Structures are given as structure tokens and as C-alpha cells.
Amino acid sequence: MASVTSLPHPEMSEVRLTDVLFALSDPARLEIVRELAGGPLSMAECGTFNPALPKSTKSHLFKVLREAGVVRNEPQGRGRVLHLRRDELDRAFPGLLDSVLAAE
Amino acid sequence: MASVTSLPHPEMSEVRLTDVLFALSDPARLEIVRELAGGPLSMAECGTFNPALPKSTKSHLFKVLREAGVVRNEPQGRGRVLHLRRDELDRAFPGLLDSVLAAE
DNA sequence: AGGATTGTTCAAGTATTATCGAACCATGGC
DNA sequence: GCCATGGTTCGATAATACTTGAACAATCCT
Numbered sequence: 001m002a003s004v005t006s007l008p009h010p011e012m013s014e015v016r017l018t019d020v021l022f023a024l025s026d027p028a029r030l031e032i033v034r035e036l037a038g039g040p041l042s043m044a045e046c047g048t049f050n051p052a053l054p055k056s057t058k059s060h061l062f063k064v065l066r067e068a069g070v071v072r073n074e075p076q077g078r079g080r081v082l083h084l085r086r087d088e089l090d091r092a093f094p095g096l097l098d099s100v101l102a103a104e
Numbered sequence: 105m106a107s108v109t110s111l112p113h114p115e116m117s118e119v120r121l122t123d124v125l126f127a128l129s130d131p132a133r134l135e136i137v138r139e140l141a142g143g144p145l146s147m148a149e150c151g152t153f154n155p156a157l158p159k160s161t162k163s164h165l166f167k168v169l170r171e172a173g174v175v176r177n178e179p180q181g182r183g184r185v186l187h188l189r190r191d192e193l194d195r196a197f198p199g200l201l202d203s204v205l206a207a208e
Numbered sequence: 209a210g211g212a213t214t215g216t217t218c219a220a221g222t223a224t225t226a227t228c229g230a231a232c233c234a235t236g237g238c
Numbered sequence: 239g240c241c242a243t244g245g246t247t248c249g250a251t252a253a254t255a256c257t258t259g260a261a262c263a264a265t266c267c268t
Contacts, residue, residue, distance in 0.1 A: 021126075021129035021134075025126035025129050030125075093203060093204075094206065099199035100200065103196075103197045
């Protein structure tokens with residue numbers, strides 16, 4: 001019943017630009033997105049920029065990104081793999097991610 | 105002394121990407137930016153998407169945009185003119201505004 | 209099965225943001 | 239000078255968002 005294993009992800013058609021912008025507007029979340037731009041990572045591998053971050057806090061950061069449609073969070077083994085929904089975002093908001101990731 | 109006439113604007117060099125993204129992440133502020141993309145407007149002309157908006161609220165929306173470096177607010181006659189800092193933003197964050205404004 | 213590992217969710221406290229009326233300020237025109 | 243116009247700032251309240259420990263869930267491994 002409502003296993004936590006598979007988390008809900010919005011369809012890209014119902015993702016709003018403002019929600020994506022909001023998700024990216026936090027430095028910690030943006031940093032996570034930058035890390036994920038290099039390829040999928042487990043949650044443990046991700047967020048190394050701040051190793052002291054409690055796992056509940058980290059989980060919350062990913063939740064915001066996931067609910068905004070920026071990131072996909074899927075179970076793998078005993079952990080989870082995160083990846084940027086890059087192709088989908090590029091289709092929905094052409095150039096957005098490129099420009100954000102290009103900014104120093 | 106500290107006349108309100110001329111409001112402080114950040115140098116583009118000290119504008120942070122996350123602040124810009126945050127400023128754009130609110131639907132009302134984003135709508136204002138869309139209106140300003142067509143050219144400078146007085147505050148009265150701007151924000152017509154919600155005519156019932158109190159002027160203090162509207163002023164606050166502009167303040168957030170101004171402090172994030174998105175908009176310039178300058179006195180003109182008895183009122184004020186607002187304009188998007190488009191060229192500067194394009195230089196600092198190439199493609200960002202384009203992609204945001206292009207999104208439907 | 210039991211324990212270790214990896215996260216998620218809940219709840220509570222804190223902090224940041226939004227909203228809007230009222231007071232205030234500057235300018236233009238009479 | 240005085241008043242109307244156009245907008246900012248202040249102050250209070252409401253609404254969101256962030257942070258974190260503790261409890262819980264799923265999986266792997268022996």
C-alpha cells in the first residue's frame with residue numbers, strides 16, 4: 001500500500017516554468033543539478049559539496065527538485081538513483097538548462 | 105538625504121544567478137518581466153494582468169525584481185519607468201532570458 | 209530471520225516571503 | 239503654495255519554505 005519505493009513524478013506537460021525556476025533558485029539545489037548534469041548519481045554520491053547535510057534535509061532538497069519535474073528519483077538496489085530529466089526539460093523549455101548550467 | 109527618488113540597483117557583477125531565478129520564479133513577477141520585454145513601461149502601465157493589485161504589493165514585486173538585478177527602476181517626471189536589464193543580463197547569463205521568455 | 213545500509217516521512221520549530229493598508233515623499237501643474 | 243498624481247516604505251499578519259531528529263520502510267547480505 002503506497003509503497004515509498006516508487007515516488008510520484010509529474011508529467012512534463014504539467015510542469016510549470018515557475019516551479020522549475022523556483023527549484024533552481026536555491027544554491028544547494030542548483031549545485032545538485034550541476035552534479036547530476038554529469039550523469040546519474042546515487043543520493044550518497046550526490047551533494048558532496050556539503051557532507052555535513054543531514055539526510056532528511058538532503059531528501060527534502062531532492063523532493064523539491066522531483067516535484068518541480070527537474071529530477072527523477074528511482075529505486076535501485078537498496079538505495080536510489082537520481083538523474084536530471086534533461087531531454088524532457090530541453091523539450092519543454094528549450095535552452096533553459098543549458099543557460100543555467102553554463103553560468104559560472 | 106537618502107531621497108527615495110533614486111533607488112539602489114546592484115551591479116551586474118554582483119548579481120547572483122540564484123537570485124535572478126528566484127525573482128523569475130513567481131508567476132506575477134514573471135508576467136511583469138514578459139510585459140517589460142516589449143519595452144519600458146511606467147508602473148501604472150505595467151501589471152495590467154491584475155488590475156486589482158494594490159500599489160504597495162506591486163511596488164514590492166518590483167523591488168524583488170530590482171534587487172535581483174532583473175529590472176531597472178528610474179524616476180521620470182512624477183512617476184517611474186521600469187525596464188528590463190536585458191543586455192546586461194544577456195551578457196551575464198547568456199540565453200537565460202531568451203529561454204524563459206520563449207517558454208509559453 | 210536479523211542486522212546493516214539507504215533513504216523517506218512526520219512533526220515541530222524557525223526563518224523567509226507575501227500581502228496590503230496607512231503614512232509618507234517627490235513631482236508637476238495651477 | 240497647494241493639491242492631485244504616482245509610487246515607496248513601514249508595520250503587522252498570513253502564508254510558505256527550510257531544517258532536523260526521530261520513526262519508519264525497503265533492500266541486501268549472511
